[in-house]
Amino acid sequence: MDTKKSIQKYLEELSSNSPTPGGGNVAALCGALAASLGTMVCNLTIGKKKYLDVENEMQELKEKLNACSEKFISLGKSDNEAFDRVMDAFKLPKETDEQKILRSEAIEKSTIEAANVPAEVLKTCREVIPFLKTISKKGNQNSLSDVGVAIALIQAAAMGAYLNVLINYSALKEKQKAFELINLAELINNELLGETQLLLTEIKLKIKEN
Template identity: 30%
Template sequence: MAVVLEKRGNLKPFRSKAIAESLNLSVVGSELVGLVPLSALLDAANFYIQRENLMILDDDQKVKLAIDRLGLNSLYSFDPKERIIEWKVESSDPPKPLLDLRLTQFIKEGAALGSMVGLLTYGKKQWEEFDSTMRDIIPPLYGGVDHLLRFVEADTNAFNKYVEAIRQTKNAESDVAQTALLNAINVPMELERKLASLWSVLETISKIGNPNCISDVQVAVKCVETGIYGARCNVIINCKSLTDANLRKSLIQEANSLYKEAQQKCQQI
């Protein structure tokens, strides 16, 4: 939302840039009043990344790009740690994750190794014919590290709500408790699905990626397989307390199916 501050003259007519360019001058910059969501700056950064054909993956670097291109430091200092909502709000007592920390490390390493191979392929003359493909498949792996690890906190929150529902109702089979339990099951189930979505990317990297990094790809797929196995175990354990037999059977079948696919993909790659 644009806010007019007449004394500062912070809003300029949209034609100002064209007029300035015709005079070989530049518009000073922009100003954001108050706090801004991280997504707004990332959207702006992605616009410039696409327009300028850049390869930037880190959110920190994307924010720096947005600040630079929008001229947010031109009028006043723009401190992203103080002005971006998500970065300003810090958790004073983060929950202890229920998903095993060693499992999350496997997940992190798998995605990180996959993106590393992509980065060691992208921009290299001998594989430049694959640059456009790498631009598409690197971000899901690179960004997947943080995205996938968010399931750890989600798992903790969901299970805590299930425990609280049992405490309040005094009945693990109550509708409230069962709904909370299903939410707790859906977190590792969704983690399995997200990890499974990486197979096509890893397959592509194994075929066209830097051949000197093939062992890294092999470790990456093993890490993803292990992540799926761990999530599957979490689903099956929690399903034991689910009273809906049909739903329980369906979830267990899907969890087992995704793990079976993971074993096949791991061997194949």
């Protein structure tokens, strides 16, 4: 994704009839937003007398979340580029048998590359969740709702990434390899959904008790 674009411009492109940016890009953006919200809560914790004992930990988490946010942004850009390569592969000539083979190989290769991007988004979501969990327990408790939104966003990012992994790997000709990769992605996604749902429930209870 182009970080120099305004939100309005991005939304206009997203709602157009162009396939990019699409769901994979949005999933990565959700991840970046989640990490950035987590960073915000770290900043709202650092420097507060009440949270001096966790200041160093919050500083470390802030740096890790910043790195994750940058990674998500980079993956969003990669998602667009990977999709374009798949489309280019489909446009290759298929008049001769040799051309058909080359085209088929190019489609398979580019589809694997396209699936690898959301798979990486899913793994990055897995990195972020423990950070958000720590922030929810030790960070500024006045910002619990912000942590909750971050967790909801990382949940959306994970599910969005999984769906994009699924649609790309399902298109592969090597069905056994596709089956293994889809199963791995599904295991990770189910794990993340369980963790995020539990965290959201805990946060809701905390907010109600305050």
